[in-house]
Amino acid sequence: MVQIAPSMLSADFLHLEKDVEMVNAYADIFHLDVMDGVFVPNLSFGFPVIEAIASKAVKPLDVHLMIVSPEKYVKRFAEAGADMISFHLNATDEPGAVLQQIRQCGAKAGLVINPDIPVESLYPYLDKCDYILLMSVFAGFGGQKFIEDTYDRIKTLKAEILRRGLEIPIEVDGGVSPSNASALAEAGAEILVAGSAVFNADDPAQVIASMKA
Ligand code: DX5
Numbered sequence: 001m002v003q004i005a006p007s008m009l010s011a012d013f014l015h016l017e018k019d020v021e022m023v024n025a026y027a028d029i030f031h032l033d034v035m036d037g038v039f040v041p042n043l044s045f046g047f048p049v050i051e052a053i054a055s056k057a058v059k060p061l062d063v064h065l066m067i068v069s070p071e072k073y074v075k076r077f078a079e080a081g082a083d084m085i086s087f088h089l090n091a092t093d094e095p096g097a098v099l100q101q102i103r104q105c106g107a108k109a110g111l112v113i114n115p116d117i118p119v120e121s122l123y124p125y126l127d128k129c130d131y132i133l134l135m136s137v138f139a140g141f142g143g144q145k146f147i148e149d150t151y152d153r154i155k156t157l158k159a160e161i162l163r164r165g166l167e168i169p170i171e172v173d174g175g176v177s178p179s180n181a182s183a184l185a186e187a188g189a190e191i192l193v194a195g196s197a198v199f200n201a202d203d204p205a206q207v208i209a210s211m212k213a
């Protein structure tokens, strides 16, 4: 069954504990978007917020780094409580070394690409990845429109993962909602990130349940 990872970027920061408890109760993974204003034209949050969430979370913390030179911060994110850490392929000169560094810190290592980067560019690193994050919008902001091309990208990547006999879940991030969740799962996605669809809803638990169904 598909796992749902609400993006805390869309949470209510004045009542964060309430939203953390909602994810604990109804979802599977906390998705935490870290932006540096350099790799993407936006800033989000860092260690204090992640540590606060970690102190109440009973579900794994998935940190999505949209920062340059991720190798400088991997250890600190692991210490802050990250169970999964992903970074963008083009954010570093040494993706293989960063993947190894994440594993050495005891976290699962993920590689991310934006929609304009061919999935084939991930292939040299697949054996070092514990999961892949495919962006279905351009990283930087919540609430963008889902890019339809994503289905074919998932299928292509999934076929290569299966061909190699690997077990690497594909996570999809951006514009995910109950309207495309089942098609994404059918294409081969195993983790669905959803920010605005979950937190802008009157009943987040019901939205999560309908995406899992
Ligand atoms: C965008 C982030 C996403 C974002 C998703 O750069 O990586 O995780 O918060 O938000 P929605 O689901 O609203 O597109």
Ligand code: ZN
Binding pocket: 007, 031, 032, 033, 064, 173, 193
């Ligand atoms: Zn994200």
